[in-house]
Amino acid sequence: MEPLLVVAVAATGLVLNLILTPSIIRISHHFRWYDRPNHRKIHKVMIPRLGGVGIFTSFFLSIIIVPIVFNAFFNIQSYNSLDIRFLSIFLGFFIIYLLGLMDDFVSLKAIFKLLIQIVAASVVTAGGYVVNKITLPYIGTFPLGVLAYPLTIIWIVGITNALNLVDGMDGLGGGIAAFASFSMGIISLIQNEVAPAIMAFALFGAIIGFLKFNFPPAKIFMGDSGSLFLGFALAVLPLMGISRAGSFSALLIPITVLMVPIIDTLAAIIRRIKKRTSIAAPDKEHIHHKLLDLGFSEKKILAVIYSICLYLSVISISITSEIMPDKAINVFIVLIVWIGLILGYGILHLIQSKKRELKAKNDQIEKSKTG
Numbered sequence: 001m002e003p004l005l006v007v008a009v010a011a012t013g014l015v016l017n018l019i020l021t022p023s024i025i026r027i028s029h030h031f032r033w034y035d036r037p038n039h040r041k042i043h044k045v046m047i048p049r050l051g052g053v054g055i056f057t058s059f060f061l062s063i064i065i066v067p068i069v070f071n072a073f074f075n076i077q078s079y080n081s082l083d084i085r086f087l088s089i090f091l092g093f094f095i096i097y098l099l100g101l102m103d104d105f106v107s108l109k110a111i112f113k114l115l116i117q118i119v120a121a122s123v124v125t126a127g128g129y130v131v132n133k134i135t136l137p138y139i140g141t142f143p144l145g146v147l148a149y150p151l152t153i154i155w156i157v158g159i160t161n162a163l164n165l166v167d168g169m170d171g172l173g174g175g176i177a178a179f180a181s182f183s184m185g186i187i188s189l190i191q192n193e194v195a196p197a198i199m200a201f202a203l204f205g206a207i208i209g210f211l212k213f214n215f216p217p218a219k220i221f222m223g224d225s226g227s228l229f230l231g232f233a234l235a236v237l238p239l240m241g242i243s244r245a246g247s248f249s250a251l252l253i254p255i256t257v258l259m260v261p262i263i264d265t266l267a268a269i270i271r272r273i274k275k276r277t278s279i280a281a282p283d284k285e286h287i288h289h290k291l292l293d294l295g296f297s298e299k300k301i302l303a304v305i306y307s308i309c310l311y312l313s314v315i316s317i318s319i320t321s322e323i324m325p326d327k328a329i330n331v332f333i334v335l336i337v338w339i340g341l342i343l344g345y346g347i348l349h350l351i352q353s354k355k356r357e358l359k360a361k362n363d364q365i366e367k368s369k370t371g
Helices: 002-031 051-074 084-105 110-126 145-166 172-190 194-211 223-242 248-257 259-274 287-293 298-320 327-370
Strands: 133-136 140-143
Touching: 002 051, 002 172, 002 194, 051 084, 051 194, 051 223, 084 110, 084 223, 110 145, 110 223, 145 172, 145 223, 145 259, 172 194, 172 223, 172 248, 172 298, 194 223, 223 248, 248 259, 248 298, 248 327, 259 287, 259 298, 259 327, 287 298, 287 327, 298 327
Parallel strands: none
Antiparallel strands: 133 140
């Protein structure tokens, strides 16, 4: 019955957001709640930016209403949306969503946003959703001790910001989140973790409903209310599944699923440290900017990144399904995938740099000729 429940939750999230988003677009136009173009943004016209409202609302309504209906008609006791164990997670979700919504209307300072993100992550860890040890195949288990809580908070805050940073083009952040949530839902079902499966599929349905209006050319953006909430949720969902075991090795699969925004964020941090600028300072050097520089259209960029996300999802689900039962081999496969993606990003960066150098030389030659 659980598979039917997750399908119903996903379908409800989808239908609700297909209904909500057009209304949000109309209201945003009426009150002129826009994401305004600037020198670092790709879009050239004013676009509503409250898509996160529809995603968040559809998600919450679907995970609460559908299980209650199923419990009433089919007596399913494997999941109760009102379970006190989920209180810290829901509270964390609300805090991060409200933070993003505030930022959509009033540009908040980076340090304030970081502090509230830490508060939201701390609320989740206070509920017992913590990675408290590292398990390495054939080597052993190493307790994290006092580092367990701060490392878990770093994980949550890091992924929250990773999705926020990568959401810079029509269909990009939502598409990445859709692949990640679907993968996490399937993986949770394989591991008989009903609660994270239901939440992951509810998230997936709500995102798909949003993407109908966010594909190029977008009619609405998810805004920070959407990107911060999605990043936070995708960081927390794996913690629900591993809360009993609490092992860092269980995060290898979620890291793999989210490898695109993780690599893009790490590259951004390194880039800004080298330039001695603020880590929070925006730029036009993200992966989609690099592909745009190389002449890719927005739809081709989505095709490339979606293909990578699909590949990562298939790898992650296959490993979880224990097609290769040897854990050491699975860890080796994951590391090879990570290294391959990092090398691929490095090659993309080199190609873009060479193209810019060549363009600068040609511009200099043309300038000297006309001078």
